[in-house]
Amino acid sequence: MLFPSKHWSVAxxxxxxxxxxxxxxxxxLPPSSSRxxxxxxxxxxxxxxxxxxxxxxxxxxxxxxxxxxxxxxTGRAVTWSSxxxxxxxxxxxxxxxxxxxxxxxxxxxxxxxxxTSAITVTAPTTGGPRFNHVFIVLEENTDYADVxxxxxxxxxxxxxxxxxxxxxxxxxxHPSIGNYFMLATGQIVTNNDSYSSVVSxxxxxxxxxxxxxxWKSYAEDLPSVGFTGATSGGYARKHNVFALLSDVVxxxxxxxxxxPFTQFATDLANGTLPNYAxxxxxxxxxxxxxxxxxxxxWLKNNIDPLIKSAQFQQDGLLIIVxxxxxxxxxxxxxxxxxxxxxGKSKAGYQSTTLYQHASTLRLSLKVLGVTAYxxxxxxxxxxxxxxxx
Numbered sequence: 458m459l460f461p462s463k464h465w466s467v468a469x470x471x472x473x474x475x476x477x478x479x480x481x482x483x484x485x486l487p488p489s490s491s492r493x494x495x496x497x498x499x500x501x502x503x504x505x506x507x508x509x510x511x512x513x514x515x516x517x518x519x520x521x522x523x524x525x526x527x528x529x530x531t532g533r534a535v536t537w538s539s540x541x542x543x544x545x546x547x548x549x550x551x552x553x554x555x556x557x558x559x560x561x562x563x564x565x566x567x568x569x570x571x572x573t574s575a576i577t578v579t580a581p582t583t584g585g586p587r588f589n590h591v592f593i594v595l596e597e598n599t600d601y602a603d604v605x606x607x608x609x610x611x612x613x614x615x616x617x618x619x620x621x622x623x624x625x626x627x628x629x630x631h632p633s634i635g636n637y638f639m640l641a642t643g644q645i646v647t648n649n650d651s652y653s654s655v656v657s658x659x660x661x662x663x664x665x666x667x668x669x670x671x672w673k674s675y676a677e678d679l680p681s682v683g684f685t686g687a688t689s690g691g692y693a694r695k696h697n698v699f700a701l702l703s704d705v706v707x708x709x710x711x712x713x714x715x716x717p718f719t720q721f722a723t724d725l726a727n728g729t730l731p732n733y734a735x736x737x738x739x740x741x742x743x744x745x746x747x748x749x750x751x752x753x754x755w756l757k758n759n760i761d762p763l764i765k766s767a768q769f770q771q772d773g774l775l776i777i778v779x780x781x782x783x784x785x786x787x788x789x790x791x792x793x794x795x796x797x798x799x800g801k802s803k804a805g806y807q808s809t810t811l812y813q814h815a816s817t818l819r820l821s822l823k824v825l826g827v828t829a830y831x832x833x834x835x836x837x838x839x840x841x842x843x844x845x846x
């Protein structure tokens with residue numbers, strides 16, 4: 458039977474109202490993908506599980522929370538505690554400071570579940586200085602004689618005169634990429650600047666993580682956090698081989714330590730700089746495509762604030778080194794400038810010892826308290842002579 462027209466209008470209106478209300482009710486709750494995760498914490502794992510740290514040094518612990526199905530959980534409160542604060546103290550973010558020789562258990566607790574890390578605190582070893590922060594800045598393709606004493610680089614020369622200068626430091630090879638790999642892995646790996654394969658050999662990141670140390674690579678013109686492409690603007694991956702290390706590119710956490718250089722000033726201001734920092738200026742500011750004077754101005758504008766900071770003077774070491782010489786093949790890659798800056802540097806010290814990039818890799822790990830050195834760095838000469846006891 459057909460409704461009269463007025464009855465049809467009422468029915469239609471009622472149907473429309475129900476449809477609207479139904480639609481509103483349907484969207485009253487957020488989509489499942491954006492609803493808060495209510496799964497309970499079933500387990501807490503702390504890494505590294507058994508690190509060693511020297512008295513006065515620090516090690517960063519990380520807590521990973523999972524639900525009953527093994528899926529990671531985020532956004533949960535974690536409470537850190539030390540079983541013996543006289544030996545090892547832990548901050549609210551999991552940063553452990555060694556206070557006295559011995560062992561302590563550090564616990565991370567969330568929603569009644571806990572995980573632990575067994576910390577061993579050791580007395581400082583003799584035979585070299587210790588720092589909490591190391592910074593390495595790479596410049597490009599210039600002979601030692603064109604840098605040291607050059608009016609084009611007054612700022613870098615002022616640092617060389619005030620702190621430590623290696624007068625017999627040689628690169629390992631030509632062209633650039635093999636030297637960058639030597640500084641990161643203790644191996645040349647390749648001399649092909651277009652190399653794009655992921656490298657799984659032992660490397661500085663692997664050893665830093667094993668020792669519970671933090672790291673970042675700050676690269677100028679890097680387009681985004683975690684970018685592993687070959688080029689972007691003035692950025693070149695061949696000058697930032699961290700983006701080719703398996704310990705970085707195959708790890709969704711570590712790859713985020715590849716950051717644009719703009720992050721450096723922020724981390725300096727906030728006191729959140731890592732233990733180890735690789736700094737890669739772009740192709741102009743590292744003297745690859747632009748004059749030495751441009752590179753020197755960049756150093757003064759961007760690195761001088763670091764050197765003048767109280768934190769750096771207390772526990773920081775800066776190394777400024779060229780990757781290779783421009784027209785010299787001595788010892789593989791030619792004689793280049795190497796300058797070490799720190800509050801513990803011998804004033805105006807000049808070394809005549811022959812060094813190469815493997816020694817810089819060894820030094821950068823040793824002063825942080827790391828005792829395992831990748832490949833050629835394991836037998837490279839120590840560079841302790843630049844620093845006061």
